[in-house]
Amino acid sequence: MNNNQKRNQHKIKLFYFHELSDCLSQLIAPENIDRTITVSNSIYLNQLQQVVAEQDFSDDLNDSVFMLKSNNIDEDDPAQLALFERVLREGITYKGEKYVRSIKSPAMGRTQRTEFIKEKYYKNVFQRVALGKFPRLTNINKWEAALGVSRSSALAIPYIPRIVVIPDYEKEEIIEDVWKVVKCIGDPVQQELILEEKKKQREYFKAKKDLIPSATNLAVLPRLPNKKVIVRGEEITAPDQSEQKTFSGWDKENGVCQGSCRELIRKVMF
Template structure:
């Protein structure tokens, strides 16, 4: 990718849940904050900039939004949940302006981040992202996920492709051996230990926040000794935590500071100009290790031979892009190699689109038109002379949200693809967005990290996991023995 095609990044204000206060019935964010979070270019930010320019003309569009981090809500405190609900429903005031909850991506939900936007801008931006569609009855989780497509970090391509949507290819039944996770009998003693430890952890984190000594108090304490370590070929001094340790230092030892000792540190340690409280071992307690078993978690793995999988979908979120459209993307990204696949984004559209010579295939098979999912014929070249650029499956088109009483499945919020294209133009969508693209083999690392789900899906044994971990374990052993790992390939 050329330098001018790198994703631009922007810093917006970040507030923590516990920083929000109330005055005269209004929820208030602190007037001044130095804390920020980085967000990258996306369809959402692109349209926010345009809306700001039209309505508020703020000098910096990033002042129109801020992020709220709510991962420190106490699970056992209903009052905090009620307060968070008020923030979502009533909004938060910042420097005299009311901000309300904005569009949220699934990733933001997983990390417990919520963006708030100036109330004066919300309707116009929401109208652009939804293309003016508001189903009366829908599945709110799927609806928000569909709108969250607009928040994917992506690069704009100034071209709107001609799209044909077709049904997903499904098979009625596939029979195979599978594992399923099911509930099993609980071990009451183990469960009591688990619940007791959860309560203790909750109290511990709450006490750390409320009882942690102030910077003024830490300045009055003796500092821990320093030691010298080599980093990047240079000697640097760091606190010596062999006797007195910070919270994290004791956590690495499998211990934590006792609740009644948190406010009573005996030393302080300085890291990057900031002081941290330190404690000695008599002020700590061992963190209990609770054995994990089927009975302690209440779940077991059951094998089902010859299990019948119904309605199996083979190409979820997949589509084809023409050679011609792939070349447009390649030219705009200034790439020297063909783009064999892209992760593309448009309103309600999200998928992985594979480069394929569509028109050559059509010509060889004497095909002149397609029937799309709306049961409408789509010629290979339309009346305006536009060829088909993208063939996408229904699972790429996140537009089935209109629920009707008495119907089992939702209907599409668009009458047909022509209405969708018309609304794209009406709501100022002029770009196709690239979240990622396939690189040639010589640029690809042959190894890739896997998520934890593969441990279950691949039915790995403990011995398998040891073997998978052996390369990094070898590196760690060499580090511990002072060997040069730069000469060692894994």
């Protein structure tokens, strides 16, 4: 395979959850936003491109798909959660055409992105990606993960590689040092404790996000003067901490903590 071979990339539209609107019982994506996101080619996108070419030669891959980013959903707001469930269940209308939720990769789950494709292409694309096999009974997480493999970036190679298949390792059930096994759902007290702990975690991370200082606040903090130093035979510029107190508020010459510096940082950040 050529080392200089690069993956094909596609620019597809990107919308945010708060940009959706509800009009006549339809969830509408705005038409005046030209924001895009770059994604690498994959088996899934390759199959989608073929389906688009077969069903509607006048259509384009970039117009048949878009991403929805939902990282700004407030998990404590039942209305927003209900709206997001409705988005997944009913789909989104964009420029008069219906788009439905498509296959999701693990990376998309971590970044809270969901892809939507035109409804008229969904059945054929899903048929190709699943190789025509649809289990009657399965674990939904494993099924989603199996389909998500098709979203991995891939490069076409002009030969059949040598492949070694290693049997999967299955660990036996752990039975030693197990004191008690209890169904959490059957114990309302334990369930309440877990929900309370999750609520505390959400409040903590939300407060942590709100307390991050802005670039404007950081700009007014005292800066260390620069000095010229020689590193590996090259002259570079580095902060001169011998002439100025460090950001922690300590004076390096006499080892005395300067409270004024700490107070300034506290006022700026909080």
